[in-house]
Amino acid sequence: MAQYSRISGSVGLITLKNPPVNALSAAVRQGIVDTVEKALCDPQVKSVVICGQDGVFCGGADVKEFEKSMSGPPLIPMIHSIECATKPMVAAIEGSALGGGLELALGCHYRIAHSKARLGLPEVTLGLLPAAGGSQRLPRLIGVPAALDLITTGRHVTAAEALQLGIVDQVTDHKTVDAAVKFALSVAGKPLDARRISTYPCPVVTDLDALFEDVMQKVRQSARGAIAPIACVQAVRAAATLPYTRGMEREKELMATLFTSGQARALQYNFFAQRAVGKWRMPSGARWDTSTPRPVHKVAVIGLGTMGRGIAVALAQAGLPVVTVEAQEKQLMEAKRVMSDMLKRGAKRRGVAPPLDKISYSSNIQDLADVDLVIEAVFEDMDLKKKVFLQLSAVCKPGTLLCTNTSGLDVDQLASQTRNPELVVGMHFFAPAHVMKLLEVVYGPRSSPQAVATAMQLGKKMGKISVAVGNCRGFVGNRMLKLYTEQASFLLEEGATPDLVDRAIEEFGFPMGVFRMSDLSGLDIGWRVRKEMKLAVPGQSARIREGRRYSPLGDLLCEQGRFGQKTGRGWYRYNKPGDRVAHSDPWLHHFLEEYRAQHGLVARRIDQQEILERCLYPMINEGFRILQDGIAAGPEDIDVIYVFGYGWPRHCGGPMFYASMVGLEKVLERLEHYYQAHPDVPYLQPCSLLRRLVAIGSPPVQKWREVIKNLHSQL
């Protein structure tokens, strides 16, 4: 709703009230219509201020209402009536003015923002476009190029940038409403025609066609199949080429193509999933709102390889003092140089001073005696990690949290090396750790809820999207990824090529196909793990291992030193070691033909659909096993992990959301089909949870958490 009061004698104050972000729900829109009328009819009122309660102007349209049939006054005429008002309307912007919230402010005649406010039109991140006049008013106010940037990226701008762009008229460090009231008093009675943005001509652009061609090409490339960014360009083009009213019709047309699209549903699901994972719970029943994190004032990182360096930099950038320990002096010096550069580059990008003094460097583990939390990031070897945890348990003060950055080793085995296994959790970062948003917080059977709460809170402080998951081999992300990469190798055996598989995966929306990704991260990483598991045996090319199908293709390439980009040869050819541009390699195609001949395999034509089904459905099936095992609490956890850690296209929601979009029955039927064709691949057998969900009518993904909870409570 919206509240009305008259203050300072002649200023009508309208306050939006819909916590926590004053979203423009039906009740708020009705409240605005009623209070604007009241203010305009109140003879004592000479000007009006619109603000939001609790220091937030407005987070935009109420996304939760999108699933329901729309009720209440529509936004466009509501904003139009504010723009047409005969008394100055001043928006007092605190906290956020986003989407419909900024569109409401653009309908006002003046905008006053607090210096900490954030403004933007992020509708594209929800699979939509600014559909309450934003795509027509913003270009008229700030020009086409700047509007195109904000609307196609959805990025938020600071109040300072908004002032520089001309979106706001004034920025204040003080009470925003007071500043807005003072401003409203000063403009009372002044003519308003020149303040009605929709009447502005759109600033002329010299070569309009060239600009839009260039932007459209860039947007198509970065969109990777997303449709909303393209519609955003088309809407702004309407603003640049059509009169306002016709432009608004075009905006409406384009929005209609997006509003009910699968991509919009996927992106809005993802928006809420990101918030749902913060509300974590463990199988023991411990939850985010019943577990108190321990205070963390000083942290440590042990092991300054690529991951350790990124983690330490991210911690320092979050304002924490970090003690780093690296046993090898040469590695320590090199790390210091590299990390200082990373801090300087990061600070330059953010326009702040580099927090170089936040990090101290040492080769002595005794220097960790007074830290509150340690993140171990040494080489991915269990014996080495065990030694480190034994040392840490002896050196660190009682109550210190011991966290491991392992990407899949048994966290509980490491906990066994310590005096307090309840204080041990996994904090699995993704490379580069100071850039990637995702953090898997891994709890073992003895990890305390307090330890999980502390790691989750630290993740939030570092600006990460943290997901709490149970301890198992590969946790959630890597456990599912193994099946995806394995199926891709099986497809090569059956007739596909790396180029063909990668093209299908990239056209689906992944930034990089499975074989290009393998070449980037290095084939030798996986090979070492397979050798440790006694799966990869040099010279051994049998295709059945431990009673099930196995593809030795990756091992055979590694035996020839083809580790990928780092050696200039892998699944692809590179002009020189370290190069990033992959070239199709005739040698590999010939190697595959020989391999098939050697194993009596006959290549067959494999189409895009089969590639996607064979690579994605087993991964999804494993996702159901992870839910069934209680390793992840809900589908949102898995989907957020894949979108923010593994490049799953956000406009496809994530593996589990995608399965619900494709239809669980179809996924089940295809898995049964492939299991029949490949009985030597046991994990193709559909998971019983998947069967169960189909049996109860394939409820929407948002309902699965409840179904799983009931299932577990019956067990």
Ligand SMILES: C[C@H](O)[C@H](C)C(=O)SCCNC(=O)CCNC(=O)[C@H](O)C(C)(C)COP(=O)([O-])OP(=O)([O-])OC[C@H]1O[C@@H](n2cnc3c(N)ncnc32)[C@H](O)[C@@H]1OP(=O)([O-])[O-]
């Ligand atoms: C016509 C028009 O053109 C179109 C079509 C539109 O306008 S489309 C809409 C465009 N607007 C947006 O894209 C902005 C979306 N929101 C945000 O970016 C952020 O929320 C925030 C504003 C920067 C605050 O961040 P925060 O970190 O302080 O809190 P939070 O945890 O994120 O959010 C706190 C709680 O508020 C909920 N919430 C936030 N914004 C919401 C919204 N617009 N609608 C409904 N719920 C919303 C959120 O789910 C969470 O709920 P719960 O988990 O507590 O149950």
